[in-house]
Amino acid sequence: MDKEFAVNSDGLHQAVELMSRDFSNAQGFALPMELPLVGMGSTAALNSLAPSILGGAARLGEATSFAHMDPPTPWITWAMTLWNASLNQNLLHPATAPVARQMEQRVVAWLAPFFGMNGGHMTPGSTVANLTALWSARECAGVTEVIASEGAHLSIAKAAHILGLKYLSVPIDANGSMDSAQLPADLSKSALVLTAGATSTGAIDPLDLAGRAAWTHVDAAWAGPLRLSKYAHLLAGIESADSVAVSAHKWLFQPKESALILFRDTEKAHAAVSFGGAYLATPNVGVLGSHGATATALLATLLAWGHEGVAQRIEHCMDLARCLRDFVANDERLEIYAEPQTGMVVWRPKDDRLFDQVLQLLPVGSTSTTSIAGGRWIRNVAANPSADIDLLIATIQKAIAAC
Numbered sequence: 001m002d003k004e005f006a007v008n009s010d011g012l013h014q015a016v017e018l019m020s021r022d023f024s025n026a027q028g029f030a031l032p033m034e035l036p037l038v039g040m041g042s043t044a045a046l047n048s049l050a051p052s053i054l055g056g057a058a059r060l061g062e063a064t065s066f067a068h069m070d071p072p073t074p075w076i077t078w079a080m081t082l083w084n085a086s087l088n089q090n091l092l093h094p095a096t097a098p099v100a101r102q103m104e105q106r107v108v109a110w111l112a113p114f115f116g117m118n119g120g121h122m123t124p125g126s127t128v129a130n131l132t133a134l135w136s137a138r139e140c141a142g143v144t145e146v147i148a149s150e151g152a153h154l155s156i157a158k159a160a161h162i163l164g165l166k167y168l169s170v171p172i173d174a175n176g177s178m179d180s181a182q183l184p185a186d187l188s189k190s191a192l193v194l195t196a197g198a199t200s201t202g203a204i205d206p207l208d209l210a211g212r213a214a215w216t217h218v219d220a221a222w223a224g225p226l227r228l229s230k231y232a233h234l235l236a237g238i239e240s241a242d243s244v245a246v247s248a249h250k251w252l253f254q255p256k257e258s259a260l261i262l263f264r265d266t267e268k269a270h271a272a273v274s275f276g277g278a279y280l281a282t283p284n285v286g287v288l289g290s291h292g293a294t295a296t297a298l299l300a301t302l303l304a305w306g307h308e309g310v311a312q313r314i315e316h317c318m319d320l321a322r323c324l325r326d327f328v329a330n331d332e333r334l335e336i337y338a339e340p341q342t343g344m345v346v347w348r349p350k351d352d353r354l355f356d357q358v359l360q361l362l363p364v365g366s367t368s369t370t371s372i373a374g375g376r377w378i379r380n381v382a383a384n385p386s387a388d389i390d391l392l393i394a395t396i397q398k399a400i401a402a403c
């Protein structure tokens with residue numbers, strides 16, 4: 001047997017050991033400009049790449065990391081990712097991945113009821129989940145257009161484009177939510193997309209609109225996991241949707257690429273987006289062909305933490321956002337865009353001249369920026385349960401004081 005395909009305990013231990021080293025000041029590996037003719041060997045490749053890969057990435061779990069929807073991931077998911085890579089199962093073929101397929105079905109069965117859905121499948125992200133949902137909407141409900149708010153994620157317009165559907169953008173109100181007064185009266189040929197946790201602001205569209213159109217899709221990529229927490233009521237109405245997208249690689253702390261597309265009537269929706277083929281034992285459901293056992297990492301996390309453990313971490317993130325919100329609201333030099341709804345705080349210095357200066361003084365990975373209705377804002381996202389919010393606030397205070 002070619003040893004490269006066998007378990008190399010020393011090599012894998014070395015890989016784990018390298019993870020705890022500090023490469024922050026290390027020189028990155030000078031990559032050859034051309035494909036090397038002769039390989040350097042796996043151990044040498046591991047050691048050469050460690051400073052670049054491990055030292056060259058933002059640390060999403062560090063104290064001031066509070067900028068993006070990308071969370072740190074729990075170690076159990078690293079172990080599952082390792083197993084997945086070694087087994088390389090393809091969920092397209094039940095014969096080669098019998099258990100992994102069942103695990104995906106079980107994870108979906110665990111989570112779908114929180115959203116009032118009865119099933120679905122995993123996708124590599126909500127971009128693909130949204131595309132799958134709108135594809136089902138076109139097939140099942142004969143929709144000819146997609147309606148979403150100005151705050152909707154660009155993947156909605158992208159999906160409409162791919163599917164040849166018209167796209168209508170509805171203005172947002174002062175909180176960043178869809179202004180329902182501006183919706184067209186006739187939604188009988190429309191897929192209405194409501195966002196739960198807008199990417200720029202965290203705003204939730206009025207979910208009581210679910211059920212008013214030929215098809216309602218809720219894009220809960222970011223805020224969906226709140227359904228597992230004491231904040232579930234914020235997404236009340238979601239259970240009347242026809243489909244729901246949730247990114248597990250956001251607020252369920254999963255490694256990329258992990259998300260769910262859930263349907264109220266899964267049998268019908270899946271039938272509409274399934275294709276059979278000569279070499280396939282079961283129909284191929286959805287957008288993907290070959291795909292891996294992403295579900296095992298999510299399943300392992302849910303087993304390890306339980307419903308409670310997931311809820312606690314999300315609720316803790318909500319608390320962190322609340323602390324930052326209170327700080328911004330009580331500092332007269334700062335203004336807040338709107339009351340945070342889903343763990344995102346959007347704010348800025350009142351004096352526009354300070355915007356760039358403040359931003360420059362804040363550590364990389366602590367804040368991001370967004371533009372809403374032509375105005376620039378600083379954006380913080382509570383995806384990191386290990387964030388030290390007092391430290392972050394002190395850092396912001398220092399930055400403002402230095403301007």
Ligand SMILES: *Cc1c(COP(=O)(O)O)cnc(C)c1O
Nearest residue numbers: 125126127153197199221222247
């Ligand atoms: C992140 C996001 C998406 C896209 O999801 P990916 O998992 O990045 O593909 C879609 N909609 C909203 C509201 C998002 O925040």
